[in-house]
Amino acid sequence: MKALEISDLHYSYPDGHEALQGVDLHIGAGERVALLGPNGAGKTTLVLHLNGILPPASAANMRGVRGTVAVGGKKIEPKDRAGLAEIRRRVGLVFQDPDDQLFLPTVGEDVAFGPANLGLRGEELAAAVDEALAAVGMSDVKHRAPHHLSLGQRRRVAVATVLAMKPELLVLDEPSSNLDPQARRELAEILLSLPVTMLMVTHDLPYAAQLCQRAVVLDEGRIVADGPILEILADTQLLAKHRLELPYGFAVPV
């Protein structure tokens, strides 16, 4: 069974901008995939489709909105509230700015938020929180306030907030942005240790090469390339055509 199946996905914003123009993407269970593309390519729009935040239920029949997304074989229906709750359990979205993700006064409460919404309580809830925090090595900050942590710590906690819901598909938006090299490496080690399917949106190509086996390039609302990541990164013409660039001095490992 596929972890994620997107077929012929179109989405236009109410102002007429066509953000997605027929996206087809299949991801198998356990795969780690990098989603690459220039700014404005539609990456964020695509990510918001993965757990049914888009399209809004009110826009389901609008022009320019069609196609299907299925997670673990379950199709997303914008009007099916119970179904959406299950989809949001299966898909863990980690947003780029941890301050958007962490909104409760203490780390422990924030990690508990997702599983509590799933109906866990008491010991079960506490266990889910402890397990998720342990998985990212952040158990000792459970009672601290998010704004007293460093960015690297906050990003790890943000990962824990979705891990606590035991997702099948982990979606990360720019996980390495603004991290110092050590925090960046530590996060990579944590992500590599997680036994979940992963889709990572990033501009950090070496990071993608380190963490993922496969890369998908999105540009102007379409998938323009899909293949083993090292092959894609080695294709300089393809990269140049879609405003992607390897950092200075970086050579694709052979």
Added chain:
Amino acid sequence: MGAGHAHAMYVHQHSAVHHLAPETKIAAALAFTIIVVATPREGLLAFGAYAVLIAAIAVLARVPALWLAKRSLIEIPFVATALLLPFFAAGPKVSVLGLQVAQEGLWGGWNILVKGTLGVLIALLLAATTPARDIMTGLDRLRLPQAITQIAMFMLRYLEVLADEARRMRIARMSRLDDPRFLWQVKGFATGLGTLFLRAFERGERVYLAMRSRGYTGRLPAALQADNVANTRQWMTVALLPAVALAFLILWGLQ
């Protein structure tokens, strides 16, 4: 980042008062304040008894007197009003220390001063023994609308994020030679405020998306705040405070 902002008012101790469920403390403080305000200003003995009650709680909660004294400085603007009243009120005059002051104003000033002080002190004791987070929980359990408690909670969480953002914007402005010391240079500051508002608004949208992604449907799950819910014994214990205060009011306040 300013460390410890979230605990600005909390005095970390392990006392019986600290361990009470927050909703009971809020209810008791509110009831006490109402009784204080309802006491006629001539009931001097009753006010004295209230002060003793507050002192007793402070000792029980191990809140240092100096801390209380410093924090109650917030009351000063009201004190100023209270002190001015005897000089500006109309009516029969009395002589105090060689000054002619209005009797009515004297009572009016005293009324503000004593009730304000007692109110501030009980509020400070509540804040000193209850972390801000728990006060939200308490208000929520007292059935305050969730819209209000959630807004307050977001404020608690994002005040510092916003202040930080404002600080960074200010530094960036200063680095480009903005010098908002004079009124006619206030433009940068004003537009900065507008930008800050927009950013806060956009952040709100992103936070909401992130919350929905984790299953938020409009209510915070009660399981997040399941510990230390008040039992009957706790309610009985805190009821002592307004009960005793009420007894004082009836005994000495209402002649």
